[in-house]
Amino acid sequence: MIKLTLLRKLLMALTGLFLCLFLVIHLLGNLQLFLPKEIAQEQFNAYSQALSGNLFIKVVAIGLYVSILAHAIYAVVITIYNRKSGGKYAVDERKVASPWYSRSMGLLGTVIFVFIVIHFQNFWYYYKFTDMPLDPWGRKDLYSAVVNLFGNVWYVVIYVVSMVAMGYHLLHGVASAVRTLGVYHQKYVRVVNVAGVVYSVVISAGFAIIPIYVYLVQHQERLLTLLQLK
Amino acid sequence: MKLKLNIWRQESATAKGAFKTYTLENLEKDMSFLEMLDVLNEQLVTKGERPVVFDHDCREGICGTCGVMINGRAHGPIGGITTCQLHLRSFNDGDEITVEPFRASTFPIIKDLKINRSAFDRIISAGGYISASTGSAPEANSILITHDVAESAFDSAACIGCGACVATCKNGSAALFTSAKISHLAKLPQGRAEARIRVVKMVEQMDKEGFGHCTNTEACEAECPMGVSVLNIAQMNWEYNKALLLGA
Numbered sequence: 116m117i118k119l120t121l122l123r124k125l126l127m128a129l130t131g132l133f134l135c136l137f138l139v140i141h142l143l144g145n146l147q148l149f150l151p152k153e154i155a156q157e158q159f160n161a162y163s164q165a166l167s168g169n170l171f172i173k174v175v176a177i178g179l180y181v182s183i184l185a186h187a188i189y190a191v192v193i194t195i196y197n198r199k200s201g202g203k204y205a206v207d208e209r210k211v212a213s214p215w216y217s218r219s220m221g222l223l224g225t226v227i228f229v230f231i232v233i234h235f236q237n238f239w240y241y242y243k244f245t246d247m248p249l250d251p252w253g254r255k256d257l258y259s260a261v262v263n264l265f266g267n268v269w270y271v272v273i274y275v276v277s278m279v280a281m282g283y284h285l286l287h288g289v290a291s292a293v294r295t296l297g298v299y300h301q302k303y304v305r306v307v308n309v310a311g312v313v314y315s316v317v318i319s320a321g322f323a324i325i326p327i328y329v330y331l332v333q334h335q336e337r338l339l340t341l342l343q344l345k
Numbered sequence: 346m347k348l349k350l351n352i353w354r355q356e357s358a359t360a361k362g363a364f365k366t367y368t369l370e371n372l373e374k375d376m377s378f379l380e381m382l383d384v385l386n387e388q389l390v391t392k393g394e395r396p397v398v399f400d401h402d403c404r405e406g407i408c409g410t411c412g413v414m415i416n417g418r419a420h421g422p423i424g425g426i427t428t429c430q431l432h433l434r435s436f437n438d439g440d441e442i443t444v445e446p447f448r449a450s451t452f453p454i455i456k457d458l459k460i461n462r463s464a465f466d467r468i469i470s471a472g473g474y475i476s477a478s479t480g481s482a483p484e485a486n487s488i489l490i491t492h493d494v495a496e497s498a499f500d501s502a503a504c505i506g507c508g509a510c511v512a513t514c515k516n517g518s519a520a521l522f523t524s525a526k527i528s529h530l531a532k533l534p535q536g537r538a539e540a541r542i543r544v545v546k547m548v549e550q551m552d553k554e555g556f557g558h559c560t561n562t563e564a565c566e567a568e569c570p571m572g573v574s575v576l577n578i579a580q581m582n583w584e585y586n587k588a589l590l591l592g593a
Contacts, residue, residue, distance in 0.1 A: 120518075120558045121548055121585050193558050197516035200557035202448025205351075205364065208417030209513050212564035218515055220560065291561040297583025299528075299576045 116192070121295075126189055128292035130182040135289060135314070137179055142321045148261060148329060159261075160254040163242065187228055194221050216283040217291075223284040230277035237264055265329035266337065274326040282319030289314055346372045346438040350385065352397055353445045358453050358461075364443070378421065378431040379404060379411060398457040404429040406570065409505030412512070413458050414445040419509035419568045427507060427570045447512035451519070451554050464554040465506050465522060471550035472543040473526040475535050488534050501529035503571040510565035510573075516557030521565040523551045524581030525573050531584055541588040548585055 117123050144166075147159045166172050216223065241247060242257055250256040264270050289311035298307055331338060347370045355362030367385055376384070379401050386396035402410035411428040415421035421431040436442065444458065452460040504525035511519050527544050530536025536543070559578055566575045 118552070119548065120552050120556075121582065122589075124558055124582075125586070125589075193560075197518075197557040197560070200450045200517035200555055201515050202450075202452075202512060202517055204414055204417055204445055204448060206414075206417040206443040206445070209419075209515065209564060209568075211418070212513055212567035213562035217560070217562040287561070294561050294575075294579045295582055297579055297581075297586050299579035299583055301576065304576060304579065 117189075120196075123189055123193055124295045127186060127193070128295035130186040130189075131288050131292045133178065133182050134186065135285070135292075135318075137182075138318050138322075142318060145322065145325055148258075148325050152262075152333065156250055156256070156258040157252055159258040160250050160252070160256060163257045164254045167242065183231065187224070190221060190224055214287070217287040220284060220287060223280045226277060226280040227284060230273070230280075233273065237270075262329055262333045265326045266334045268330065271326045271330050275323045278319045278323035281322070282315050285315035285318060286312065346374055346433060346436075348372060348381070348433070348436065348439075349441040351441065351443040352385075352458070354397070354457055355446075355454050356456065358455060362454070362457075372433055374432070374434040376433050377404070377429055378415070378433070379429050381433060398455070398459045400459050401429060406430045407505060409507035412447055412507040412509055414443075414447060414512060416443055419447065419513045420507075420570055424567065425570060425572055427505075430570075447508050449508075449511045449514075449517035449556075451517060451556050452508060452511065460508070462506070462508050464556070465508065465519070467554065468519065468523055468547055468550045469526060472539075472546035473530070475530060475539060477535075490533065494532055498529050498532040501525045501532065501573065501577050504529075504569075504573050505571055507570060509568050509570060511556065513564045513568040514557065514559075515562065515564070516560055518559045518565075519551050519554070519556035520559035520578045520581065521569065521573055521575065523547055524577040527584060528577045528580040531580065540584055541591070542593045544581060544584040545588050545593040548581070 117126060144162060147155055147162060149155075150158060210218070238257065238260065241260060242255060247260065248256050250258070265274075290308050293307045293311070294304075298304060347368070350367045350369065351364045352367060353362055354365045369381065369385055369388075372381055372384065379399070382397060382399055389396045399413065400410045402408045404411070406427045406429060409427070412420060413428055415428070415431070420426060420428045421435065423431060423435055446452075446454050446458045446460050451464045452462055455461050502525070504522060506522060508522070510521040511517055514520075527540075527547055530543065531540040561575070561578070563575050566573065
C-alpha cells in the first residue's frame, strides 16, 4: 500500500490519464457503428477480431484492467482516509466554494464502475467467453450484438446516464490529474482547463450518441410502430 | 440590531461540546464580528458565566489568529477577509448565526471556538525555511530577482496560516498552506537551492500530521482570506514529482 498522500494522488492521476487515452481509442473504434448496416457489420466485426487477436493489444489490455482496478481501489482508500481527516459541521455551506462534481467524484466513479461491470458483461465477456453467432464472413458477430442490445430502450438509458456521469467525472478528473502532475504555469493551466472541458464533452457525448443513433436508425421499424400506436 | 447566536461551547479537548444559544440586542451594525463576541463575553462575565473562548490577535486581517465557521463558511459569508474583518452590516437585523470552530482531525479543539493549529507549525519546522549562515545581512542587489518573480513569491508568502483552507476542504487537506510556503521559497533563488529536500520533508510532515488528500476541488482558494492561488498546489506537486524522479 502506498503511504504518502501525494503518491496516492499520483497513482490516481496516471491511471486516470491512461484511461482517458484509452477512451479516445475506444471512441474512434465505435465510430464505425455510424456506417450503413451492410458495411458496418463487416468492418466492425473485422476490427473486433483484429483487436482481440493482437498481442500488443493484449498487453495494453492488461494495463487497462490493472488501471481500472487500481484507480477504483485507491479511490476507496483515499475516500476512507479523507472522511476521517475532514471536518463536519452542523451548519455547512461549504458547497458554495466548489463545483458539485468536484466533490462527487466518488459517486460519479461508482456509477461508472457499475457501468463498466455491465459493459464488460454485455460485450467483453460475451465476445471472449461464449460461442456467439457468426456473421456471413465467419467472424464473431459483435455488431449484431451491439445493435440488438441497443434495441432495448432501458440499455440505451443506462448507457446515456452513465456517459453523463463520466462526462462530469472527466470534467474534474482531467484538470485535476494534470494538476497532480504539477503543471503550474498559468498559460498551460488555461490550455489544460479548456482542453479538459472539450475532451470531456466530446468523449462523453460521442459515446452517448452511439446507442441513441443505433436505437433510432437501426430499429426504425420498431420506432415507427411505436409512433403509429400513438 | 438584534442577533441570535448559536455558539459551540466545549470545556476541553476531550469534553463533549454542544451549541448554546445567545440573543444579543442593541448591536451596532458597524461593529466587527469579534467586537460582537466581546460584547457577548462582557455580558456573560457580568452574569458570572464563563466567557466564550475564541482566538484573536491583530484584528486587522494580517496575523491569521482568528478564524471560525460562520453559518457554515470559513470567516463568514464575505470572501477575501478574515473573521476580524467581518462586520455586522453583512447580516440582517434578527438573523440567526451559527458559530463553530474550524474543524479537522488535525485541529483539535482546545476550548469553545479555540483550536490547536500546531500541526501547521510543525510543517513549517520540517523545512519551511532557508539555511543561511549567520553574520551581517548580504548586499541586497547581489542576487538579482525580477519584479514579477518577487511579486509572485510574495503572493505565495501572503498565507497567514489561519487554517480556513483546511476547515473548508471536505478532506481536511493542508495542501494550500503547505504548498504556499513551498512555492514561495522555490520561486526565489535563495530558496531554490533546497527546494527538493524541502518539499519532501514538508509533505512527509503534512502526511504525518494526518491531513487529508487534496482532490483539487479548489474550495480552499475560494475561502482563503488572502486569495492564495491553488497553482501553489500545482507547483508543490511539480517540485515533489521532480524530487521523486531526480532524488531529494
